[in-house]
Amino acid sequence: MHPPTPLGSLTIVTCVVDDGFPHSSVSFFLRVEDGCAALIFSTSGSPPSGRQAMRRLTLLVHPSDLRLLTIPHLLPIGGAEEVGTATSTTSDGALLPVFVFDTSRVFGSEILASSSSGGGGGVYGSRKCGPRRAKFILEAVADLRSSLEKRGSGLIVAVGRPEDALAYIAGRAAGGNYDEDEDDQDDDGSGGGGYGGGVLRRVDVVCQEEVCSEELSVDKAVRAELARAVGGKCKVVFEAVWGSTMYDPDDLPFDGGVRGVPDTFTPFRNRVEGECSIGTPRDVPDVAGLRLPARVRTIVDGKGACRASLDYMPTLSDLGYTSEDIEYASIVDARTAMPANYRGGETCALARVKEYIWDKDLLGTYFDTRNGMIGPDYSTKFAPWLAHGNVSPRHIARECRRYEEARVKNKSTYWVVFELLWRDYFKFFAKKHGDNIFRLGGTAAVASRKWGMDAKKIRAWKDGMTGYPLVDANMRELAATGFMSNRGRQNVCSFLAIDMNMDWRHGAAHFEEHLLDYDVHSNWGNWCSGAGMTGGRLNRFNIVKQSKDYDFGGEYVRLWCPELANVPDKYVHEPWKMSEALMEECGVRIGPGRDYPSPIVDPSVTPKIMDDGRGGGRGHGRGGKQRGRGDNGGRNPNRGRGQRQDMKSLKTGSYSFDSKYV
Numbered sequence: 001m002h003p004p005t006p007l008g009s010l011t012i013v014t015c016v017v018d019d020g021f022p023h024s025s026v027s028f029f030l031r032v033e034d035g036c037a038a039l040i041f042s043t044s045g046s047p048p049s050g051r052q053a054m055r056r057l058t059l060l061v062h063p064s065d066l067r068l069l070t071i072p073h074l075l076p077i078g079g080a081e082e083v084g085t086a087t088s089t090t091s092d093g094a095l096l097p098v099f100v101f102d103t104s105r106v107f108g109s110e111i112l113a114s115s116s117s118g119g120g121g122g123v124y125g126s127r128k129c130g131p132r133r134a135k136f137i138l139e140a141v142a143d144l145r146s147s148l149e150k151r152g153s154g155l156i157v158a159v160g161r162p163e164d165a166l167a168y169i170a171g172r173a174a175g176g177n178y179d180e181d182e183d184d185q186d187d188d189g190s191g192g193g194g195y196g197g198g199v200l201r202r203v204d205v206v207c208q209e210e211v212c213s214e215e216l217s218v219d220k221a222v223r224a225e226l227a228r229a230v231g232g233k234c235k236v237v238f239e240a241v242w243g244s245t246m247y248d249p250d251d252l253p254f255d256g257g258v259r260g261v262p263d264t265f266t267p268f269r270n271r272v273e274g275e276c277s278i279g280t281p282r283d284v285p286d287v288a289g290l291r292l293p294a295r296v297r298t299i300v301d302g303k304g305a306c307r308a309s310l311d312y313m314p315t316l317s318d319l320g321y322t323s324e325d326i327e328y329a330s331i332v333d334a335r336t337a338m339p340a341n342y343r344g345g346e347t348c349a350l351a352r353v354k355e356y357i358w359d360k361d362l363l364g365t366y367f368d369t370r371n372g373m374i375g376p377d378y379s380t381k382f383a384p385w386l387a388h389g390n391v392s393p394r395h396i397a398r399e400c401r402r403y404e405e406a407r408v409k410n411k412s413t414y415w416v417v418f419e420l421l422w423r424d425y426f427k428f429f430a431k432k433h434g435d436n437i438f439r440l441g442g443t444a445a446v447a448s449r450k451w452g453m454d455a456k457k458i459r460a461w462k463d464g465m466t467g468y469p470l471v472d473a474n475m476r477e478l479a480a481t482g483f484m485s486n487r488g489r490q491n492v493c494s495f496l497a498i499d500m501n502m503d504w505r506h507g508a509a510h511f512e513e514h515l516l517d518y519d520v521h522s523n524w525g526n527w528c529s530g531a532g533m534t535g536g537r538l539n540r541f542n543i544v545k546q547s548k549d550y551d552f553g554g555e556y557v558r559l560w561c562p563e564l565a566n567v568p569d570k571y572v573h574e575p576w577k578m579s580e581a582l583m584e585e586c587g588v589r590i591g592p593g594r595d596y597p598s599p600i601v602d603p604s605v606t607p608k609i610m611d612d613g614r615g616g617g618r619g620h621g622r623g624g625k626q627r628g629r630g631d632n633g634g635r636n637p638n639r640g641r642g643q644r645q646d647m648k649s650l651k652t653g654s655y656s657f658d659s660k661y662v
């Protein structure tokens with residue numbers, strides 16, 4: 001272990017998962033600077049004589065990024081440097097990382113129970129974070145702790161309201177001028193860490209810039225609580241720093257920056273690729289840069305209500321999950337498309353990047369395989385790790401470039417970076433449109449559409465019992481594994497929002513509960529767009545045609561709908577067309593209350609919504625994205641015939657790097 005930091009400064013890194021609607025997660029980084037209470041910073045670990053004043057405290061708040069590689073991104077490089085308005089010095093600093101599980105907004109038995117019941121507290125009857133993703137997050141936090149420990153640091157884990165936990169830790173680090181209750185008094189009665197009320201002059205909060213209102217409300221609460229806890233004695237400064245995208249918003253070539261981002265993807269892509277470059281991640285600080293303060297265990301001893309300590313790690317049960325949830329989260333379905341033995345965390349994320357790109361050499365064929373639905377290798381499966389900041393898109397883009405230089409450069413090697421650009425786009429899009437991405441009428445404020453609401457039908461969609469095998473297979477896969485292919489997502493989204501004409505937000509919230517890779521911007525942006533609520537033409541996916549195009553022999557459908565295992569290929573995507581005799585022959589009866597349901601919506605009827613003049617187009621989707629292979633809008637079912645041609649016409653673009661962070 002590296003020796004504890006010398007007297008001078010302390011950095012606390014706090015990562016707060018706040019994974020609910022419309023949150024993703026939030027990490028807080030807190031730095032105490034320029035002198036501190038002696039008990040904390042003594043190099044010997046024992047208190048020097050006399051009391052020393054803590055003059056400055058900086059909180060760095062960074063959403064979603066559970067990886068060591070996040071830390072350098074937010075730290076000023078060597079010595080004094082401006083971080084927005086907050087000038088800080090790291091040369092003699094110490095880093096105290098903290099992760100808070102938000103049991104007041106995301107986890108916690110009351111939150112989880114109220115949402116799963118579909119009652120007043122729930123968001124469209126779905127929970128903010130299902131147990132499978134919660135398990136992934138726990139693994140990621142444990143991995144981060146282990147990485148930090150290997151570098152002589154550690155990770156404080158806490159539960160509760162982030163604002164309370166941070167204020168508690170800051171208060172104790174500040175010298176006992178904040179305590180949550182009497183029980184926290186030390187034996188010497190000095191309170192908190194027993195520092196006897198050192199004088200804190202300034203608290204800086206530097207956070208990752210948030211985009212959606214719930215995340216912003218957490219920031220606000222943190223600001224208020226810190227001000228309450230330590231603000232009477234010192235100045236509190238809050239600074240937001242952008243992160244988690246390949247491109248910096250400041251570099252965007254649109255008038256008004258993010259506010260000028262086009263509402264369709266193609267013009268965004270063309271200009272960004274032509275005029276911007278991808279930022280380069282910084283190196284992780286060395287051991288000296290990550291050193292823990294002495295007596296850190298005195299500051300956070302696990303005794304407070306938030307249980308903050310270097311050893312504490314909640315269980316799923318502590319987070320409010322039931323025994324059924326816990327059992328469900330532990331089951332690994334052999335049919336999963338996720339890579340074998342995947343786990344949350346940077347270690348596994350980097351291993352998957354290496355495996356996919358280098359060991360299995362799959363990057364060079366991604367464009368041709370990406371529309372698959374079975375197995376770990378048809379697409380990268382990077383999304384769950386990206387969503388939790390276990391790996392950065394900049395790192396992946398750099399690996400793609402390295403691969404191009406070492407092996408081959410082709411459409412596939414470009415296409416992964418192209419997909420990551422979609423991810424960037426949805427974050428910028430969410431920032432531009434704010435909470436409109438969560439509204440029924442979407443960013444285009446569509447008011448004309450008459451939505452249906454049928455709880456039983458929505459339940460059937462969620463349970464994979466719509467009678468449309470491709471939809472049902474995908475929904476069952478999601479429930480059983482927490483993953484669904486992009487092809488599947490587009491189809492089930494279109495089916496719920498257009499064919500079933502149900503409030504699309506039920507679908508988005510269901511995805512939010514179940515997806516391992518849930519990301520507020522990508523999920524709600526894709527749903528809003530898929531439902532046709534971002535403007536432009538409505539892009540309906542013809543489910544039967546899609547089934548035949550992408551699951552020709554029905555292998556995928558049979559995998560997830562075993563009732564259909566013996567149905568002949570000809571009928572596997574339209575089992576309702578079988579005669580009673582054929583059903584008998586292949587051992588499945590189709591119909592209400594039978595082995596497999598009949599179609600929930602009449603396959604012979606084009607959804608009414610397609611007649612409003614917006615349907616029939618292709619390539620609208622997320623603003624002109626043509627991944628639908630020319631999926632037709634429903635009026636002309638043959639329109640998609642030239643799909644493969646369309647695929648070929650998708651043009652390769654380019655990407656370049658900005659070396660300014662190297």
Ligand SMILES: Cc1cc2nc3c(=O)[nH]c(=O)nc-3n(C[C@H](O)[C@H](O)[C@H](O)COP(=O)(O)OP(=O)(O)OC[C@H]3O[C@@H](n4cnc5c(N)ncnc54)[C@H](O)[C@@H]3O)c2cc1C
Nearest residue numbers: 379380381382383419420423486489517518519522523526
């Ligand atoms: C209705 C709907 C909801 C979605 N919800 C999410 C979500 O919550 N989180 C999420 O990460 N992706 C979401 N996506 C996008 C996409 O389906 C997944 O990113 C992808 O399927 C994940 O698998 P992969 O990592 O193998 O992707 P790959 O095909 O290997 O793509 C590489 C990476 O590019 C990014 N990417 C690819 N397609 C998209 C896209 N359309 N939008 C944004 N980023 C993209 C992802 O980060 C992905 O990991 C959604 C798509 C739809 C249609």
